[in-house]
Amino acid sequence: MHGSLILEIDLDKIKYNTSQVVERCHRKGIEVIGVTKGFSAIPQIASAMVEGGIDGLADSRMENIIELRNKGFTQPITLLRIPRLSNVMQVVQYTDTSINSEITVIKALDQAAKKLKKEHQIILMVDVGDLREGVLQENVLDIAKQITSFKAIKLVGLGTNIGCFGGILPSSNNLGILVELGHAVENQLGLRLEIISGGGTSTLLLIGNAEIPAGINQLRIGEGILLGTDTTNNRKIPWLHQDAFLLRAEVIEVKSKPSIPTGAIGRDAFGNIPEFTDIGVRKRAIVSMGKQDVNIEGIRPIDERLAILGASSDHLIIDIEDSEQEIKVGDVIIFSLAYSGLLSVSDSKYVRKHFKGSSSANDET
Numbered sequence: 001m002h003g004s005l006i007l008e009i010d011l012d013k014i015k016y017n018t019s020q021v022v023e024r025c026h027r028k029g030i031e032v033i034g035v036t037k038g039f040s041a042i043p044q045i046a047s048a049m050v051e052g053g054i055d056g057l058a059d060s061r062m063e064n065i066i067e068l069r070n071k072g073f074t075q076p077i078t079l080l081r082i083p084r085l086s087n088v089m090q091v092v093q094y095t096d097t098s099i100n101s102e103i104t105v106i107k108a109l110d111q112a113a114k115k116l117k118k119e120h121q122i123i124l125m126v127d128v129g130d131l132r133e134g135v136l137q138e139n140v141l142d143i144a145k146q147i148t149s150f151k152a153i154k155l156v157g158l159g160t161n162i163g164c165f166g167g168i169l170p171s172s173n174n175l176g177i178l179v180e181l182g183h184a185v186e187n188q189l190g191l192r193l194e195i196i197s198g199g200g201t202s203t204l205l206l207i208g209n210a211e212i213p214a215g216i217n218q219l220r221i222g223e224g225i226l227l228g229t230d231t232t233n234n235r236k237i238p239w240l241h242q243d244a245f246l247l248r249a250e251v252i253e254v255k256s257k258p259s260i261p262t263g264a265i266g267r268d269a270f271g272n273i274p275e276f277t278d279i280g281v282r283k284r285a286i287v288s289m290g291k292q293d294v295n296i297e298g299i300r301p302i303d304e305r306l307a308i309l310g311a312s313s314d315h316l317i318i319d320i321e322d323s324e325q326e327i328k329v330g331d332v333i334i335f336s337l338a339y340s341g342l343l344s345v346s347d348s349k350y351v352r353k354h355f356k357g358s359s360s361a362n363d364e365t
């Protein structure tokens with residue numbers, strides 16, 4: 001098989017994870033939109049989400065959303081990054097809903113929507129503590145009121161983002177504030193909000209232990225469905241698959257070498273001064289994968305006896321001294337991925353994508 005660096009994608013596991021998340025959320029009256037940015041919106045994976053019963057799709061990048069539309073996805077799509085003033089026309093054309101916090105942008109969306117003779121839906125983002133995007137709580141009513149003056153814009157809900165910048169955990173407290181603000185907007189402005197969007201994967205924990213405040217009726221899930229993990233809460237989600245994605249790399253050298261380099265130490269290929277501990281001569285393998293292919297911090301060998309020692313742009317060096325199997329040149333070492341690892345390989349042209357599962361015809365791209 002040519003192309004020795006392969007991302008293996010199990011579409012059945014993604015479909016299963018989707019259906020599990022959807023089922024648990026629906027039981028609480030919460031819709032789930034599937035976030036496609038973690039895998040650069042590869043259509044086969046988005047299809048697995050759709051087959052798993054997802055209520056809509058969402059991405060932070062217009063390029064990915066346009067690609068989904070071109071591939072024939074007709075589901076509602078939400079843009080998950082505040083639109084750039086410079087491409088409001090595309091946003092209105094290709095998405096149903098976008099998240100917003102800037103009145104200047106909303107005004108431009110309104111003008112674009114009028115030109116395109118469409119209505120564009122907006123979720124107003126509220127900052128409940130994580131300090132990424134969103135208006136401050138005290139400004140919500142005022143801004144919501146301004147939004148209602150735009151004829152081609154429909155304010156459909158409030159949303160918040162948690163656990164992304166400040167690492168703040170979702171709680172019944174901060175999500176409760178969002179629900180309250182939703183009620184205040186409805187009462188004071190005399191309108192109905194369809195959506196109170198309570199975050200991403202990290203909020204699933206609150207569903208599990210019944211702490212999710214009544215009123216939250218949408219979650220935007222990426223990581224949980226794809227990897228079965230919840231980095232913000234530092235946990236594996238026990239009822240989901242963690243191995244829908246595996247990275248397979250080929251061994252190109254196996255040798256026993258000292259654990260400390262010989263000679264005067266300068267900078268490594270990335271300008272850092274490396275540090276080493278002397279633990280004697282160790283057997284090590286080099287696989288043909290490096291920092292140009294993948295974010296090394298976001299991968300881990302499946303075999304826990306193997307340890308990544310480091311990498312340059314094209315070589316990853318692994319301590320295999322404690323491996324129970326003999327590893328030879330030409331063998332494949334398999335890695336699991338964290339979200340950062342998945343992000344980096346999904347759109348790399350150096351990494352072949354291999355699909356398995358009944359939803360695919362074992363096709364490769």
Ligand SMILES: *Cc1c(COP(=O)(O)O)cnc(C)c1O
Binds near residue numbers: 081220
């Ligand atoms: C990426 C993103 C998500 C998805 O987060 P996960 O932790 O992957 O579930 C949800 N909402 C917004 C605004 C995002 O940017």
